[in-house]
Amino acid sequence: MIKTRSIVQCPHCGFKTVEKMPSARKVMTFCCPACERSCSADDKHCCVFCQYGSVPCPTAQAGKGDD
Numbered sequence: 001m002i003k004t005r006s007i008v009q010c011p012h013c014g015f016k017t018v019e020k021m022p023s024a025r026k027v028m029t030f031c032c033p034a035c036e037r038s039c040s041a042d043d044k045h046c047c048v049f050c051q052y053g054s055v056p057c058p059t060a061q062a063g064k065g066d067d
Contacts, residue, residue: 002061006053012037021049023058 004023008030009016015034021027026047029040045051050060 002058003055004058006049006055006057008048008053010035010037011039011052019049019053021053021055021057026057026059 002023004021005018006021007016008019010030010032013032013035015032017033019030027049028047029038030048030052031038039048039052041048041051046060047057049055049057055061
């Protein structure tokens, strides 16, 4: 079963927030609601959920990701 929510932790301030993951596209940038700084996925990860989230994106969960 594919999970659609992930806890994303800001790499700048450590704030954690539950985010819904879209199944049709990868999210490459994330703006922290606490510190308002933006972060992007690096070349080693397919999206911000795979890099900063508690659950990888739906694409990666299905085995179709770049990871």
